[in-house]
Amino acid sequence: MxxxxxxxxxxxxxxxxxxxxxxxxxxxxxKGASFSINIEKGLFICYACQERxxxxxxxxxLGVDGYSGSGPGRDDPGLAAATARKRIGDVEESLAAxxxxxxxxxxxxEWWQQDAARYWADRDIxxxxxxxDFQLGYAVEDDALVIPLHDHHGRPIGVVRRFRNPPPDxxxxxxxxxxxxxxxxxxxxQAASLERLDRLVVVEGSIDALKAWSFGTPAVAILGARASRxxxxxxxxxxxxxLLLMLDADRAGRAAEKHLVEDLRDSGIVLRRPSKxxxxxxxxxxxxxxxxANTLQSSSRVRHSMKAPPTSLVP
Numbered sequence: 001m002x003x004x005x006x007x008x009x010x011x012x013x014x015x016x017x018x019x020x021x022x023x024x025x026x027x028x029x030x031k032g033a034s035f036s037i038n039i040e041k042g043l044f045i046c047y048a049c050q051e052r053x054x055x056x057x058x059x060x061x062l063g064v065d066g067y068s069g070s071g072p073g074r075d076d077p078g079l080a081a082a083t084a085r086k087r088i089g090d091v092e093e094s095l096a097a098x099x100x101x102x103x104x105x106x107x108x109x110e111w112w113q114q115d116a117a118r119y120w121a122d123r124d125i126x127x128x129x130x131x132x133d134f135q136l137g138y139a140v141e142d143d144a145l146v147i148p149l150h151d152h153h154g155r156p157i158g159v160v161r162r163f164r165n166p167p168p169d170x171x172x173x174x175x176x177x178x179x180x181x182x183x184x185x186x187x188x189x190q191a192a193s194l195e196r197l198d199r200l201v202v203v204e205g206s207i208d209a210l211k212a213w214s215f216g217t218p219a220v221a222i223l224g225a226r227a228s229r230x231x232x233x234x235x236x237x238x239x240x241x242x243l244l245l246m247l248d249a250d251r252a253g254r255a256a257e258k259h260l261v262e263d264l265r266d267s268g269i270v271l272r273r274p275s276k277x278x279x280x281x282x283x284x285x286x287x288x289x290x291x292x293a294n295t296l297q298s299s300s301r302v303r304h305s306m307k308a309p310p311t312s313l314v315p
Contacts, residue, residue, distance in 0.1 A: 003039040003055060010062050011037070026062060027051040036153075047155050118146060119164070123207060123285070127214045133190055134210060147206050149179060152234055154189035160206060182228035186221040187213070191238055192216060200240035201284070201296075202227075204248050204256065208284040212246075215292045219284075225252040232263045242270040244299050248283045261302055271302040 007013060014022040014033035014069075024037035025046040034048035037058075045052040116138040117131055123145070135156075136148035144161040151157050158176030166172050175181060187209045189199060201212045201219040212219035220238075222231050235243065245260060247253035261271060276298035278291040287295065302310070 125214045190217045193197040197240040201244045236267045244272045248313040
């Protein structure tokens, strides 16, 4: 029995996009299809309950005895070598063509995570928990750090590639097609999962946010030089006790800070800004752990009239 035949026989298929099929998860009760399965590789993942594995695990869970699936395995080196470059190039098309519930091809994140730690260590981001929580990876073919993006429910919606050694006049970042960056608050899902959020740092770039997390401080990134109304709403919904504005130390960063202060003045969140900034650093991504700690300690309150913060997350 092929993987496709197995899925059609034993699961409730919601949609099909090439080899990636969305189904109702057999590991928990759900109404929407959070379970993605690759009928070529024989791999699955549920983005709601986080169950993942191969068809052998799935068959055992479903009580299907004696199952032997057909199709190329994920560890087949010939297949990996032949399809790696094509898969790297196809991801944006897959995401742009997807419907409201965009899903990664199952093996992408795990593929990109192979041996990724040593490349991220070059950016002083080596905490295994940060690497795992943010599903950070590395694309060999592009020599690029891979940064998955998630919506505010924690569902993957695309990937950003940060090229490590781009040629002159070549963009350092490549953002996914079909994803509205202004609707994404990077690090939101990770911050929302914390039981307490006494202090939250807001920065411009994803790597700035990752650096703050690696230093032990929750952070979110607006992925640009100006926070959108949607991003402001997401920050408000997190309701941190205090929000430390650590945007880039340049004209655009100062303008972005000014707009954020105005947009959040009635949020009920205590706004703070650093009074000292290391002269050698443009952003948090360039700071050492000691420089970051010193900058945090130098923060002072931005005073505005305030009202009570919201109590629920953005729906």
